[in-house]
Amino acid sequence: MAQFTRVSRSVGLITLQNPPVNALSAVARQGIVDAVKRALSDPKVKSVVICGQNGIFCGGADIKEFGTNITGPPLVPMIHAIEASNKPVVAAIEGSAFGGGLELALGCHYRVAHSKAKLGLTEVTLGLLPAAGGTQRLPRLIGVPAALNLITTGRHVTAAEALQLGIVDQVTDHNAVDEAVKFALSVAGKSLDARRISTYPCPCPSDVDALFEEVMQKVRQSARGAIAPIACVQAVRAAATLPYSQGMEREQELMATLFTSGQARALQYCFFAQRAVGRWSMPSGARWDTSKPRSIHKAAVIGLGTMGRGIAVALAQTGLSVVAVETQEKQFMEAKKMVSGMMERGAKRHGTAPPLDKITYSQNIQAVADVDLVIEAVFEDMALKEKVFQQLSTICKQGTFLCTNTSALDVDHLASQTRNPELVVGMHFFAPAHVMKLLEVVYGPRSSPQAVATAMQLGKKMGKVSVAVGNCRGFVGNRMLKPYLEQALFLLEEGATPELVDGALEEFGFALGVFKMSDLSGLDVGWKVRKGDGLVEPGLASGPSARIRQGRRYSPLGDLLCEQGRFGQKTGQGWYRYDKPGSRVPRYDPWLHSFLEEYRTQHGIVARRIDQQEVLERCLYALINEGFRILEDGIAAGPEDIDIIYVFGYSWPRHRGGPMFYASMVGLAKVLERLEHYHQAHPDVPYMQPCNLLRRLVASGSPPVHKWKEAIKKLRSQL
Numbered sequence: 001m002a003q004f005t006r007v008s009r010s011v012g013l014i015t016l017q018n019p020p021v022n023a024l025s026a027v028a029r030q031g032i033v034d035a036v037k038r039a040l041s042d043p044k045v046k047s048v049v050i051c052g053q054n055g056i057f058c059g060g061a062d063i064k065e066f067g068t069n070i071t072g073p074p075l076v077p078m079i080h081a082i083e084a085s086n087k088p089v090v091a092a093i094e095g096s097a098f099g100g101g102l103e104l105a106l107g108c109h110y111r112v113a114h115s116k117a118k119l120g121l122t123e124v125t126l127g128l129l130p131a132a133g134g135t136q137r138l139p140r141l142i143g144v145p146a147a148l149n150l151i152t153t154g155r156h157v158t159a160a161e162a163l164q165l166g167i168v169d170q171v172t173d174h175n176a177v178d179e180a181v182k183f184a185l186s187v188a189g190k191s192l193d194a195r196r197i198s199t200y201p202c203p204c205p206s207d208v209d210a211l212f213e214e215v216m217q218k219v220r221q222s223a224r225g226a227i228a229p230i231a232c233v234q235a236v237r238a239a240a241t242l243p244y245s246q247g248m249e250r251e252q253e254l255m256a257t258l259f260t261s262g263q264a265r266a267l268q269y270c271f272f273a274q275r276a277v278g279r280w281s282m283p284s285g286a287r288w289d290t291s292k293p294r295s296i297h298k299a300a301v302i303g304l305g306t307m308g309r310g311i312a313v314a315l316a317q318t319g320l321s322v323v324a325v326e327t328q329e330k331q332f333m334e335a336k337k338m339v340s341g342m343m344e345r346g347a348k349r350h351g352t353a354p355p356l357d358k359i360t361y362s363q364n365i366q367a368v369a370d371v372d373l374v375i376e377a378v379f380e381d382m383a384l385k386e387k388v389f390q391q392l393s394t395i396c397k398q399g400t401f402l403c404t405n406t407s408a409l410d411v412d413h414l415a416s417q418t419r420n421p422e423l424v425v426g427m428h429f430f431a432p433a434h435v436m437k438l439l440e441v442v443y444g445p446r447s448s449p450q451a452v453a454t455a456m457q458l459g460k461k462m463g464k465v466s467v468a469v470g471n472c473r474g475f476v477g478n479r480m481l482k483p484y485l486e487q488a489l490f491l492l493e494e495g496a497t498p499e500l501v502d503g504a505l506e507e508f509g510f511a512l513g514v515f516k517m518s519d520l521s522g523l524d525v526g527w528k529v530r531k532g533d534g535l536v537e538p539g540l541a542s543g544p545s546a547r548i549r550q551g552r553r554y555s556p557l558g559d560l561l562c563e564q565g566r567f568g569q570k571t572g573q574g575w576y577r578y579d580k581p582g583s584r585v586p587r588y589d590p591w592l593h594s595f596l597e598e599y600r601t602q603h604g605i606v607a608r609r610i611d612q613q614e615v616l617e618r619c620l621y622a623l624i625n626e627g628f629r630i631l632e633d634g635i636a637a638g639p640e641d642i643d644i645i646y647v648f649g650y651s652w653p654r655h656r657g658g659p660m661f662y663a664s665m666v667g668l669a670k671v672l673e674r675l676e677h678y679h680q681a682h683p684d685v686p687y688m689q690p691c692n693l694l695r696r697l698v699a700s701g702s703p704p705v706h707k708w709k710e711a712i713k714k715l716r717s718q719l
């Protein structure tokens with residue numbers, strides 16, 4: 001849909017009308033084609049302005065059309081027709097001009113942007129490339145290095161940066177459409193020879209080959225196996241080395257490969273899943289659209305360790321008044337300094353003032369009496385947390401929401417320590433809390449829908465992707481991590497090395513393999529939890545029973561390393577060796593390898609050759625199997641919730657769509673068959689026993705991932 005009107009007597013105004021983001025659907029494209037024809041054939045129209053309704057220029061091609069039979073006029077000829085017009089066409093950019101939206105604007109002869117507008121060729125984030133001429137026009141307009149940066153990252157630029165780069169011709173604080181109309185009046189009748197970007201030569205540095213080689217190397221490194229950024233470099237290279245028409249052919253060729261790829265499907269699934277998790281629901285039937293959040297004006301953080309500091313910064317950055325409480329003198333002094341430093345660095349990056357005055361510090365928990373919401377972030381110890389919740393329940397004013405940042409403990413038990421358990425929810429942040437985008441909002445059986453809605457809304461305000469999940473040990477993310485870590489240890493026992501396991505996982509796309517990650521986060525963290533669970537027995541006992549604890553297979557390898565003081569990066573030794581404590585570069589450690597050999601001998605294990613395929617199947621399918629159990633238990637409402645948690649909190653490669661999406665791509669029958677195989681080989685590993693839900697989904701014909709929610713509901717009703 002696009003509306004045509006004539007304004008200021010001689011300006012044809014074309015307004016895209018496709019809410020909510022004016023995406024270029026088949027109907028919208030047809031509307032533009034018709035409106036442009038009308039403008040060009042109307043002798044009273046001397047120039048044209050294209051804008052979008054409701055303050056947004058255009059959110060790009062309609063992503064919902066991808067994967068369907070696309071009809072309607074294609075984008076490329078539509079944009080060519082606009083560029084070829086003999087009447088000047090001005091794009092009036094308000095809100096966003098992304099992907100095909102910016103490509104449409106690049107086909108116009110001029111661009112006027114509102115100062116708050118954001119622009120970007122974002123296709124790479126959806127596993128695609130700017131295939132409506134973007135890879136050919138942008139380098140011609142702003143040069144190869146700047147275009148490569150924008151196209152391979154998909155990053156959004158502000159109107160000010162767009163002006164500096166030469167993407168837009170004018171930036172205004174006033175109404176962009178009015179300004180564009182004035183602009184259009186001023187250029188009516190002028191020659192357009194120098195305004196058609198496709199006719200520009202591509203400004204290139206002298207050594208193009210060296211430039212592209214260097215960029216390609218960098219992109220390959222950061223892409224972690226994603227193919228779209230590489231295709232983007234190839235397409236821009238075509239702009240730099242070929243005439244426009246041949247460059248366009250190359251662009252289309254590369255797009256055809258990406259368009260039907262599994263990676264594009266995965267990335268587009270993530271786009272919609274990220275939005276779907278905002279539409280949360282609870283097993284009680286409470287939902288996002290029927291639960292009203294309460295406004296939070298003042299919040300408190302209890303405990304200023306690493307997590308508490310990050311949470312305090314994230315809260316202050318939203319503009320809330322924050323009371324930060326730490327009772328230990330040394331930690332209190334240190335935290336004050338660290339928090340100010342974090343805020344100053346953040347403000348410097350964003351070119352804003354640090355919100356230092358938003359935080360007041362106190363060593364007395366009584367200081368939280370008048371806040372609307374508290375986030376407890378004290379040490380992960382149930383007795384300590386119980387005490388804090390009992391205190392909060394008496395100190396805080398009526399109606400204050402009490403949240404815990406526990407990463408695994410029972411939220412409902414903490415709620416039972418208070419007078420109003422309905423006000424208690426978990427807010428599980430990920431370290432560093434002011435940087436990481438994920439927030440698990442954990443509801444217990446007694447949490448009120450309003451408490452959940454308020455925590456979800458606060459998370460959104462903090463710029464987090466918030467996912468509402470049920471209460472169980474480890475919630476969703478950490479619960480699924482357990483079988484993954486366990487398999488990694490079993491693989492070491494059986495003959496693998498940390499290098500082999502990490503190599504396989506990093507090749508799959510994880511930023512860090514499991515052992516590097518364990519060294520980074522500290523081996524002592526898990527050791528403490530296992531001690532609390534009564535799993536740790538000191539020393540290197542031998543015999544098969546030494547590796548059976550609480551009736552199931554257990555690997556004491558991590559405990560043995562901790563007994564040696566090998567806690568990972570912080571002690572300079574863990575699964576790898578580091579140059580000094582605190583160093584970050586993992587190195588091969590001969591000690592670890594002899595230790596593993598000695599361990600195997602002591603336990604009578606004959607090392608065998610393990611390949612990458614086995615590493616991936618055992619680690620990932622064990623984790624996925626637990627994901628199915630989580631769905632079966634109703635802890636996560638749907639596969640999207642699990643996938644978003646893994647993509648945003650656990651560095652699961654986005655181009656693989658999250659663990660549950662990945663399972664659907666591999667094929668549920670295959671996942672089931674491999675789990676059955678490994679469970680037969682390792683009957684003492686309950687995590688490998690295929691979950692009932694997985695079996696039933698396979699039996700019901702392995703529905704596609706977007707149908708699982710419905711299928712689970714149906715399967716439940718049959719029980």
Ligand SMILES: CCCCCCCCCCCCC/C=C/C(=O)SCCNC(=O)CCNC(=O)[C@H](O)C(C)(C)COP(=O)(O)OP(=O)(O)OC[C@H]1O[C@@H](n2cnc3c(N)ncnc32)[C@H](O)[C@@H]1OP(=O)(O)O
Nearest residue numbers: 023059060061062063064098099100122131132256259275
């Ligand atoms: C085999 C041969 C193959 C040949 C090739 C065929 C080619 C055919 C296609 C040619 C394509 C040419 C190249 C162009 C490609 C593109 O343009 S891809 C799209 C690029 N656009 C984007 O990346 C922007 C995506 N959107 C956003 O970033 C944000 O939505 C926004 C615009 C910044 C607005 O943000 P906000 O206000 O926060 O709202 P949201 O909640 O994010 O969105 C509101 C709802 O709108 C839905 N939506 C958003 N964008 C799109 C879109 N482009 N298409 C469809 N739907 C979109 C979004 O999902 C929300 O809806 P719900 O999911 O229902 O909540």
